[in-house]
Amino acid sequence: MDFALSEEQQSLYKTIVEFARDVVEPGAGERDREGRFDRDVWDACGQVGLTGMCIGEEWGGMGAGAVDTGLALEALSYGGLDAGLGLSLGAHLVIGAKPIELHGTDEQKAAYLPKLASGEWIGAWGITEPDHGSDTSGITSRGVPDGDHWILNGTKTFITNGPVCDVFTVIVRTDGAHEEGAGGGGMTAFILPRDTPGLSVGNVLDKSGNRSSPTSEMVMVDVRVPDSARLGPIGTAQWAIGFECFSWERTVMLGSAIGGMQRGLDDSIAYAKERQAFGKPIAHFQTIAHKLADMKINLESARLMLRYGAWKKDQGLDHQMEASMAKAYVGACALANADAAIQIHGGWGYIKDFPVERGWRDAKLSTIGGGTSEIQKVIISRMLLA
């Protein structure tokens, strides 16, 4: 058993932290206030390979696995303090590009992956609908066969990168459509380039945190696409593609939350040593020192749990339980640590000049996006009781 990062992993982490300090952190607070996605910062991420982190080298990516992609997101978040960028990048990688790499035809991979890997194109993914989030089995967006084409209708919401994406992979209901050998009914995925007639960006959502990541509806009105736009077999997308996406989200994307926790702890330690009350640094009060200790315990246990799930994924081992445990646990720890960081900063922690203020707004998403904490406990308990 070896818990240590390899030299290559340490070097990857250090390089990305330095990049993030130089390129991402300046302006991160302003982007949060303005709720602005910055294309220049995105392009800079593309130039250092981040936009192709877990995409195969044959498509221009870095070919990294789950552990290393999570580590890259952790480093980006730690150095850059821009949770929205981590969200956009994570979604682009693991739910935008990865389904195409895992399930696409050679033509689909060649058409999309090089542009996604370089960052020239931005990926997005849509399963959630206004009336169906946790209950993905209830989605009502529909795909109906029309000769060798399909007609898609419906509205997806909460789409990370929606307003800026170039390619959108969507899951729709295709009950009644059949494919020999693949069963029938259920749900099917389609890859829609941004300029597909009938596809448009709907309402742009004004979020509490992760504000530099743009989020919107994606609306399909009589979108007519050839069967070659279909991703994977008919009728199996909910399980074969949707749940696989969730497992990537739960073991990899939360790397950003770990980086945010590390930064919140570092900032809180520095503040507690410097801030004086009653004639001494507040770090000398046991209530403050113990908050720091609790933050450290949360951080290291959350990091281990996430990396264990990612490691199992990389080994090809079953990791559904670990992915759900990581999602629920990291979310709870991230939120608790963000709250403690504000408390340690006192009134200043509640003021927007201090990065810990946005830490709480950013951390809250870890308990919602990619499947809520409640849903993770439903999954875990079902597995325990099966």
Ligand SMILES: Cc1cc2nc3c(=O)[nH]c(=O)nc-3n(C[C@H](O)[C@H](O)[C@H](O)COP(=O)(O)OP(=O)(O)OC[C@H]3O[C@@H](n4cnc5c(N)ncnc54)[C@H](O)[C@@H]3O)c2cc1C
């Ligand atoms: C910033 C952001 C980005 C997102 N990005 C994307 C994206 O790129 N693509 C995409 O498709 N989706 C995306 N989502 C959607 C996200 O996955 C959903 O918000 C999430 O799955 C919850 O769905 P919901 O919001 O409809 O809540 P609901 O399903 O309505 O849940 C409401 C509450 O009820 C609880 N609940 C529901 N069912 C159960 C149950 N069976 N047992 C116990 N409790 C239950 C939930 O835990 C929650 O507390 C994003 C969301 C956000 C906020």
